[in-house]
Amino acid sequence: MREKADSDLVRRQNRLLLLEALRQHGAMARVDMGRHTGLSPASITSISSQLIGDGILEEAHTPHTAAEGPQRRGRPTTQIDFNPKGANVVAVKVSIDGLELALADARGAILARRTSRSATHDADSAAFGKLVADEITALLTKARVPTRRVARVGIAVQGVADSQAGTVVWSPAFRGRNISVAAAIEERLGIACRVANDANMIAEGLIGSDRKRYGGTAAVVFMGWGVGMGLIINGQVYHGPTGAAAEFGHMNHLPDGPLCRCGRRGCVEAYVADYSLLRWASGHAATQPPSSNAIPPDDMLALEAAAHRGEPAAVSAYAKAGEALGFGLARLIAILTPARIVLAGPGTRAMPLIRPHLERALEQGVVDELRRTVEIEVVPIDTDMIIKGTIDRALRHVDREIFAHGPLKKGRELETVA
Amino acid sequence: MREKADSDLVRRQNRLLLLEALRQHGAMARVDMGRHTGLSPASITSISSQLIGDGILEEAHTPHTAAEGPQRRGRPTTQIDFNPKGANVVAVKVSIDGLELALADARGAILARRTSRSATHDADSAAFGKLVADEITALLTKARVPTRRVARVGIAVQGVADSQAGTVVWSPAFRGRNISVAAAIEERLGIACRVANDANMIAEGLIGSDRKRYGGTAAVVFMGWGVGMGLIINGQVYHGPTGAAAEFGHMNHLPDGPLCRCGRRGCVEAYVADYSLLRWASGHAATQPPSSNAIPPDDMLALEAAAHRGEPAAVSAYAKAGEALGFGLARLIAILTPARIVLAGPGTRAMPLIRPHLERALEQGVVDELRRTVEIEVVPIDTDMIIKGTIDRALRHVDREIFAHGPLKKGRELETVA
DNA sequence: AACATTTTTTTGGACGCCGAAATAAAACAA
DNA sequence: TTGTTTTATTTCGGCGTCCAAAAAAATGTT
Structure with a gap:
């Protein structure tokens, strides 16, 4: 009220x-x-x-x-x-090796795409703002859509995004911290802009795809280069008080555990992420700082193959990952008892290797009564889900903030009509 | 929408x-x-x-x-x-050693109280329903308030309550499980009834007492005979999909840790609750099943005194508790980043002993950026807070479900008017 | 006593919903 | 072909609640 x-x-x-x-x-x-x-x-x-x-x-x-x-x-x-011409939105996905953009109409149909390999790692707020703005302009030019028709830009990043401030607090895609993004776009292009965590955008996409299934209280765990989580509470994606997403990947599993990218020790990510699995398997000390380079997909495939062949080091890496993930989920369940936990991302390819250990950890870590009410499912998500979720979210926002308001008398003169 | x-x-x-x-x-x-x-x-x-x-x-x-x-x-x-005569509500607090009741008017003023030492431990649904109904009737008789003037009964219990089903799933106050309570009251007295977890009621009371402070996203951790948590998310007390409260006390801290009352090993409660502290200090094996008897307050005072004197076993018990609590809160912060964490209950008397270890664990377990946004405060809560919170919640419900609806034309003929 | 100031009530108009009746556009039947 | 049935949509008049403006009430100030 x-x-x-x-x-x-x-x-x-x-x-x-x-x-x-x-x-x-x-x-x-x-x-x-x-x-x-x-x-x-x-x-x-x-x-x-x-x-x-x-x-x-x-x-x-x-x-x-x-x-x-x-x-x-x-x-x-x-x-x-x-009316497809009612408004357009742009989704931008930022990853370590570049930008991915998509332009959609009011129905959510994608009209144009664009990928750029520009290095963002060393960019500061100004440089990154200019880069994104230029890429958006190029995308719009290609699609022959005037800028003023775009009602909203959504930007998805790995790491911690402060959606209220419109900044990237920390992300593997940037060396710097607290990169301001939304303000730069709004200033350069005059379009409302929102920054969000990529796992949250997957959650957003799941809600859009099946409200019945994912509309209540659910957690989406993304496993891959890192470990992220999107939390759906009462049908809404949860953004904490500061606008930051849940940091399941950096929830501690064991005190004094292996070193994580974030600098702490024993985070779930330091057991479950790609780099962690490789580190265990290669026999390197768990205190070795994780590599910050991108990992070639083939390396992960090779590790999975080795585990399937029964090579002890590989098998044990997945066992450790399963246990950490299982206890992590057990702790999540103790706090929130979500109706559903969705495991997603490339890391789920190895689920057959991980699952038994995960289940055992859950048995040890959660009271039976609670465990039974939670459904755990694996969804092999295509990467496009992040883009789609970002578009979905942007459109829902346009519905609420612009379309629902009726004939825009005074105030904003956004030309949304053909 | x-x-x-x-x-x-x-x-x-x-x-x-x-x-x-x-x-x-x-x-x-x-x-x-x-x-x-x-x-x-x-x-x-x-x-x-x-x-x-x-x-x-x-x-x-x-x-x-x-x-x-x-x-x-x-x-x-x-x-x-x-109008104080507009409606009345009754709050019932169930604990191991009896019932505590209070009758309030529409302004929240307490008109009458009643305490009963009846043993509930072996009661089943029918017996407990009768007991509570009789106690309420006695309370109303004493205060000369007719039953039909009572718009709502709120019942607070330790343990897991399913507020949707109106049952006590599990509680130290009962030997049995899934005790149905709300239905029995509604049937016997014809008054709407709601069962809830006691830590949630403390949270409810805090919201009522200072909406500014506790109205956003906060966690209330109750430390005492057990460890409970009430979660406030966006100004609302969170009840999970099943209506069960958060089970912070039974969140795992370490795999294969000490045995907990719930039967698992390594729960936070198995480090932090009264019985756990005593167990450490008495040098008993951590695998010793915890006593199910009530613990005399003097025992805890003695343990605190011993720790203050520097007796190693006692000091180490509090150190272990602090570490477990700290990592538990660290994990909570990773998931939800509440703006505020409130530590409450008799267990907080020992905070000076616990605090340094708690802080150290937080440093190890949480990324600095997040840690700084969370304020941790200790509130020495008087037990009455549970009763007050229960009354608050009942009144807010009456406001919403009865008062806001306007002149009750047809349908329920609840006489709310003098 | 007349004026100033603040709170509360009264009055008339607007908006958006709804039920009922009217209209529209088809398939079906004779 | 023409009328009948059926379903979808629109039109019309009434109702409830809000608001702005004006009026009334109740007190202090000069």
């Missing part, structure tokens, strides 16, 4: 209700909107016609060929969907 | 807004309500006069003696407050 209720709130809330139904179920007739929102047909007519007038939705004039099933009696429905 | 918005929602929301302002700041004039809620004077007049008509609020006809400050110019204000 935050906001006072008046007719303005009613309009926003119901417009948003309708937009959300459309996002979730795709194009639908007015009747279906009524079913999904609980609003009366009269209200649906009124709201939808306004949204169409605002250029946000449009009636599908499909020659009804794609009509599902046999034609039923009665007046045929007219499908309504987002 | 869950609910469709219509005039009904508007009324509920604004009535609730006003009631919450009143709960938080106490009696106030209509002007102040306008300031707190953002509603226009016209609306405030309308809403407040309806609430008064419903018997929920009342004008204070104090002879303005208590008027603060020198009389100012202009029409004097009329204070408005909850």
Whole structure:
């Protein structure tokens, strides 16, 4: 109970209700909107016609060929969907070896992509801001979309992002700390911009893909070059008080454990991440500082093969990873008891090697009653999930902050209409 | 966005807004309500006069003696407050050695108390339901308050409560498991009833006492006969998907650690709880099953004194507790980064002994950047906080579920009016 | 006694919802 | 072909709640 209720709130809330139904179920007739929102047909007519007038939705004039099933009696429905020209969003994924960009329309369809191998590692706020802004401009030029049509930019990074301040607090992609990103983009391009952790964006994408399944309380653990986590609490991706994401990867497993990239010892990541597995297997001391170079995928494949062949060092590396991951999840369950834990990322390829040890750790670490209520599933996520999640999140934000507000009288003059 | 918005929602929301302002700041004039809620004077007049008509609020006809400050110019204000006769609530605290009850009016003032030493340990659902119902009846008889005036009963227990099902999943107060409580009360007395974990009720009480301070994201750790936690996320006490509270006490600290009451090994509780400290200090094997008897407070005082005198076994017990607690909090911070961690309960008496080890563990277990954003404070909580929190929570629920709904036309005929 | 100042109530208008009735657009039936 | 049935959508009038502006109330000040 935050906001006072008046007719303005009613309009926003119901417009948003309708937009959300459309996002979730795709194009639908007015009747279906009524079913999904609980609003009366009269209200649906009124709201939808306004949204169409605002250029946000449009009636599908499909020659009804794609009509599902046999034609039923009665007046045929007219499908309504987002107007693709209503607004655009841009998603940017920052990784160690470059940038990946995508431009999407209001329906979430990707219109153009762009990849850049520019080195970001040594960039400071100014340089990185310019780089991203230039890349976005190039992407828009290619797609012939004017800048003012872009309602929002979402940026996903590995590491700790402060989404409130719009900065990258710490990331393996940068040598520096507290790189300010959002402000630079907003200043250079005049587009609202949001920075977020990449695991959170995967969580966002999962919510978008199946609200039933992932909409309650769930944790998404990303295993690969590092270990990240996105937390969904009551259907919302959790950003802590400071806007930073959960740092499951840097949760301690054992005091005085192996050295982690973050400088502490015994973090979960120092057992489970790619570099950690290789370090165990190569017989190097656990106190050896982890390499900061990117790891060629082939190295991991070779390690997995070795473990499958039964080579002791490799087998034991995965055993240690499984135990650390299992106790980590056990601790997570003790605190939050999420309904579902999703393991994702390239690291899950080795799940058959890890799983038995993970399960054993869970048995040791969690009371049976709790363990049974948590479902653990493995989703081999294609990397594009980060981009898609970023787009999803940006669009949901546009729905809420721009589309739901109705005819933008005064104030921002964002040209969202064709 | 869950609910469709219509005039009904508007009324509920604004009535609730006003009631919450009143709960938080106490009696106030209509002007102040306008300031707190953002509603226009016209609306405030309308809403407040309806609430008064419903018997929920009342004008204070104090002879303005208590008027603060020198009389100012202009029409004097009329204070408005909850009508104490609007509704009553009952709070019940269940502990190992008996029941503690309190009856409060709509302002939260406690009208009557009752303590009972009845043994609950061997009770099953039926017997316990009867016991609680009888105790409540006796309390009401003493206070001459008819049963139908009680809008809600809140029950706080140690251990795991499923607040959705209204059952006690597991508690040191009971030998049995899954004791159904809420249903029994509702059936016998016809009063809505809610079961909750006692640490959660402390959290609820803290929110009520200082929303600014505890209203964001915070964790309340209770240290004493056991270790419990209440989690506040975005201003709301978190109840997991199953309605169970956080089980910080049974979060694993070290694999193969000391045996815990829950049957696992290495739980935080097995280092920090009263029985664990005594076990370390007495030199018993860590695999010795913990005693299930209540521990006399004097034993703990003696142990503290021994540690202050520097007896090695006692000192080391507190060192181990501090380390376990510190790493436990470090893991909590990695996952949620709460803005504030509150340590509470009798166990905090020994904080001077524990603190240095706790701090050292935090340094080892948490990235500096995160550690700095978390404030850790010690609050020596009087036991009554659980009762007060339970009352608070019950009243807030009455505000939301009954008072905000307006003149109860059809349906429930709960006589809330004098 | 007249004015100033602050709080509270009254009045009239706006907005957005809803139910009921009307209209639209098809399939089906004679 | 023409009417009937069926389903989708729009139109219309009423209702509830908000707000701004004006009025009333209650007191202090001059």
